[in-house]
Amino acid sequence: MRKLAFFIPFALFIGLSVFLFSGLFSNPMERESSVLDQPLPAFALPDLQQPEKIWTPDSVKGKPFLLNVWGTWCVTCNAELAYLTELREQGVMIVGLYYQQPTDAAFGEVFDLAALQQEVALKLEQQGNPYQWNILDKDRTLIFDLGVTGAPETFLIDAQGVIRLHHIGDINPQVWQQKLAAAYQNMQE
Amino acid sequence: MIAEYGQLALTFALCISLALAIVPLYGSFKGHQTALQLGNPLSYALFLLTAFSFWALSYAFWVNDFTVVYVATNSNSLLPWYYRLTAVWGGHEGSMLLWLLTLSGWIAAVAMFSRSLPLQFQGRILGVMGLVAVGFYAFVLFMSNPFERSLPYFPVDGRDLNPLLQDFGMIIHPPMLYMGYVGFSVSFAFAIAALMGGKFDSTWARWARPWTLAAWLFLTLGIMLGSWWAYNELGWGGWWFWDPVENASFMPWLVGTALIHSLAVTEKRGTFKSWTVLLAIAAFSLSLLGAFLVRSGVLVSVHSFAADPSRGLYLLAFLLVVVGGSLLLYALRMNSVRSQARYELFSREVLLWGNNIFLLTATLVVLLGTLFPLVHKELGLGSISIGEPFFNQLFYYLVIPFALLLGLGPWVRWKQQQVQPLLKPMSLIAIATLILALGTLAALQSIQANLALLGLLLGAWVGSSAIFELLQRLQQFGSVKQGLTKLNASHFGMTLAHIGFAVLVIGVAMTKTYSVETQVRMKAGEQVELAGYQFRLVEVYPLNGPNYKGEAAELDVSYKGDYVTHLHAEKRFYTVQRSVMTEAAVHARLSRDLYVALGESLNDDSWALSLYVKPFVRWIWLGGLLMALGGLIALCDKRYRRRSAEPKATSEPKETADA
Numbered sequence: 001m002r003k004l005a006f007f008i009p010f011a012l013f014i015g016l017s018v019f020l021f022s023g024l025f026s027n028p029m030e031r032e033s034s035v036l037d038q039p040l041p042a043f044a045l046p047d048l049q050q051p052e053k054i055w056t057p058d059s060v061k062g063k064p065f066l067l068n069v070w071g072t073w074c075v076t077c078n079a080e081l082a083y084l085t086e087l088r089e090q091g092v093m094i095v096g097l098y099y100q101q102p103t104d105a106a107f108g109e110v111f112d113l114a115a116l117q118q119e120v121a122l123k124l125e126q127q128g129n130p131y132q133w134n135i136l137d138k139d140r141t142l143i144f145d146l147g148v149t150g151a152p153e154t155f156l157i158d159a160q161g162v163i164r165l166h167h168i169g170d171i172n173p174q175v176w177q178q179k180l181a182a183a184y185q186n187m188q189e
Numbered sequence: 190m191i192a193e194y195g196q197l198a199l200t201f202a203l204c205i206s207l208a209l210a211i212v213p214l215y216g217s218f219k220g221h222q223t224a225l226q227l228g229n230p231l232s233y234a235l236f237l238l239t240a241f242s243f244w245a246l247s248y249a250f251w252v253n254d255f256t257v258v259y260v261a262t263n264s265n266s267l268l269p270w271y272y273r274l275t276a277v278w279g280g281h282e283g284s285m286l287l288w289l290l291t292l293s294g295w296i297a298a299v300a301m302f303s304r305s306l307p308l309q310f311q312g313r314i315l316g317v318m319g320l321v322a323v324g325f326y327a328f329v330l331f332m333s334n335p336f337e338r339s340l341p342y343f344p345v346d347g348r349d350l351n352p353l354l355q356d357f358g359m360i361i362h363p364p365m366l367y368m369g370y371v372g373f374s375v376s377f378a379f380a381i382a383a384l385m386g387g388k389f390d391s392t393w394a395r396w397a398r399p400w401t402l403a404a405w406l407f408l409t410l411g412i413m414l415g416s417w418w419a420y421n422e423l424g425w426g427g428w429w430f431w432d433p434v435e436n437a438s439f440m441p442w443l444v445g446t447a448l449i450h451s452l453a454v455t456e457k458r459g460t461f462k463s464w465t466v467l468l469a470i471a472a473f474s475l476s477l478l479g480a481f482l483v484r485s486g487v488l489v490s491v492h493s494f495a496a497d498p499s500r501g502l503y504l505l506a507f508l509l510v511v512v513g514g515s516l517l518l519y520a521l522r523m524n525s526v527r528s529q530a531r532y533e534l535f536s537r538e539v540l541l542w543g544n545n546i547f548l549l550t551a552t553l554v555v556l557l558g559t560l561f562p563l564v565h566k567e568l569g570l571g572s573i574s575i576g577e578p579f580f581n582q583l584f585y586y587l588v589i590p591f592a593l594l595l596g597l598g599p600w601v602r603w604k605q606q607q608v609q610p611l612l613k614p615m616s617l618i619a620i621a622t623l624i625l626a627l628g629t630l631a632a633l634q635s636i637q638a639n640l641a642l643l644g645l646l647l648g649a650w651v652g653s654s655a656i657f658e659l660l661q662r663l664q665q666f667g668s669v670k671q672g673l674t675k676l677n678a679s680h681f682g683m684t685l686a687h688i689g690f691a692v693l694v695i696g697v698a699m700t701k702t703y704s705v706e707t708q709v710r711m712k713a714g715e716q717v718e719l720a721g722y723q724f725r726l727v728e729v730y731p732l733n734g735p736n737y738k739g740e741a742a743e744l745d746v747s748y749k750g751d752y753v754t755h756l757h758a759e760k761r762f763y764t765v766q767r768s769v770m771t772e773a774a775v776h777a778r779l780s781r782d783l784y785v786a787l788g789e790s791l792n793d794d795s796w797a798l799s800l801y802v803k804p805f806v807r808w809i810w811l812g813g814l815l816m817a818l819g820g821l822i823a824l825c826d827k828r829y830r831r832r833s834a835e836p837k838a839t840s841e842p843k844e845t846a847d848a
Contacts, residue, residue: 006523009467010519013513019567020485023487023566024498034571
């Protein structure tokens with residue numbers, strides 16, 4: 001027994017190496033989303049351009065769609081607008097979830113809905129409008145529940161309102177082809 | 190052409206390292222004297238070639254040779270000359286070259302200063318280091334060559350050094366850290382050489398001690414500088430982040446500290462033999478693991494170099510050969526070794542055993558915290574992250590018994606200690622501890638049962654124990670004055686390092702408890718109060734540096750109406766890398782730091798500022814410095830510089846023995 005004890009460090013090291021080896025082939029930045037295969041979390045949020053209209057999980061579902069988290073302040077989001085618009089023209093349904101950055105009253109910032117509406121309308125006019133409509137998440141509650149780490153992020157949601165895919169980062173032709181297109185086509189059938 | 194010469198020198202160096210790995214080892218097993226004697230010239234040649242190669246890369250930076258890819262990605266013609274030179278180790282390839290330079294430096298130093306060792310033993314040490322060197326030289330030449338050219342199409346100007354690294358702390362932090370990491374390869378080589386020989390008297394431990402101390406002291410300085418740099422450069426007043434790469438440097442330090450103490454036991458008492466060998470292997474293995482974690486991209490960290498799986502694969506294979514091989518050798522050789530010395534339950538041996546247990550537990554905590562997210566994910570259990578609370582809480586639990594033992598340890602004799610004679614000094618120390626801790630808090634008008642009280646108690650306990658013990662030891666020589674000349678240096682070193690630890694503990698506890706901070710919006714002329722200090726923003730004006738633009742804020746600080754100091758905080762925008770950096774303004778005193786970071790410009794001429802008052806934060810780095818200084822003094826001990834090889838290990842411990 002005593003002899004075997006001296007092999008313990010060696011055995012532990014070999015065990016550790018196995019994990020280090022497999023760690024080499026996975027991306028540490030990659031996170032599994034905790035909302036995968038879950039129905040959309042409960043929410044009741046206003047439409048960005050028509051605030052009197054309130055969107056809920058029940059009113060958005062019915063058809064598979066992409067839920068795209070974005071903001072005019074986000075450079076990468078602006079860059080993907082053009083390609084997303086192209087997707088819309090191909091018949092993909094895309095809903096925007098507008099990521100409003102926190103306003104800090106201590107720094108004299110106030111939330112101005114009219115100005116925001118104007119800014120968004122102008123931006124979409126210039127860059128292309130991929131969105132059927134935009135949901136305004138002023139206090140970032142839905143964004144929090146969805147586990148969004150930043151913008152842009154996109155969720156693929158099926159006809160039953162269940163989240164099937166969570167993509168972090170922008171959507172470009174390559175990402176669409178490799179990661180999203182097949183899943184989206186499957187849902188259509 | 191210079192860059193090509195540099196690469197050529199590096200290629201020669203690889204060949205030399207191959208020879209160094211083979212020839213002396215062959216000589217040691219065949220008893221071939223000439224082969225053994227070749228070890229020294231080979232070591233010197235290795236160092237000279239590497240130094241030349243390093244100079245060649247530095248020269249390319251100096252003359253802005255942007256045809257060299259590495260220079261183009263890490264420098265810029267507008268970069269001041271001193272940062273151009275330190276940019277040599279600002280990226281992966283160059284920092285590996287620095288690694289080689291330190292490795293060959295240590296090898297040459299071993300060759301030079303261990304001529305008094307038996308030739309066979311010295312040959313084995315150099316051979317083992319040669320083996321390690323082959324792995325690293327091949328890695329640099331084949332997988333991360335810093336001399337690669339981008340001819341014929343080369344950029345007109347470089348992409349500039351990462352602005353985070355344009356700081357004085359960064360100039361010396363990596364070299365110190367590498368001296369520490371690589372320095373443990375010497376202790377490692379001593380242990381492996383001893384394993385090869387199969388002779389485990391305490392001589393190898395005596396020879397290994399100064400080298401281990403030297404490596405440890407560099408690592409201490411390196412970690413301390415890194416912490417100091419983060420504090421100044423990252424702009425949010427933190428000094429330790431439990432970042433995976435910080436952890437990677439902290440683990441060899443913890444094991445190295447354990448090793449220093451365990452070597453003392455092995456040398457003085459001839460016990461803990463297999464344990465000490467294992468620690469020597471572990472300290473260097475953890476250094477290698479650190480290199481792997483930083484350079485393979487398996488973990489997310491601010492320090493990570495660009496991830497490249499083939500590099501990671503190579504380093505992992507290297508790790509398997511070096512660490513796996515030495516642990517296997519350890520398992521095969523060690524099971525025949527028996528310790529002969531006996532000791533009682535209350536003895537210095539047992540207390541140092543306790544020291545090792547706590548340091549190793551701490552290492553395990555850090556290792557688990559660092560690698561658990563990786564393991565968790567690879568097991569398919571999903572992503573998790575382990576943050577500060579985990580480490581902090583476990584370290585609180587560990588440091589209490591550790592510090593209590595540390596206060597007791599130096600008083601206790603080898604072999605056996607009677608309880609009775611210690612009662613008086615220990616109660617004196619306990620009283621002094623209470624007075625110091627409560628007195629300090631009373632002076633701050635805040636006596637509460639909080640972390641600060643705990644830290645002060647532990648720190649005062651360790652500190653006053655160290656000082657009383659030194660005084661008592663000095664008196665044994667007749668008088669304190671006589672003792673000062675007669676007591677050996679390593680005892681002074683130990684005392685100083687222990688005081689350093691006490692200072693560090695106090696610093697951490699006080700800073701954690703009493704730091705205050707606030708984020709404010711200020712216009713020129715406005716004033717904000719924090720912890721009794723009034724910060725007045727005088728003005729903010731534009732700034733034009735060589736490779737950056739930005740703004741500078743001038744503040745006046747007063748305390749209860751009396752002017753204290755003027756602060757100058759900057760916010761820089763580095764034009765080439767397009768990144769924003771804060772240069773925090775710090776006014777440092779032993780009792781507190783005032784720290785101001787300039788934030789965003791807000792729409793109406795006002796600015797966002799972060800203000801911090803951090804009591805005792807200097808003590809953290811002061812403690813680190815004292816520890817390193819203690820190591821340096823211990824290193825000067827005459828015993829380590831005896832010309833002749835030690836005749837035989839004495840099994841009787843000297844009474845002046847230190848740990």
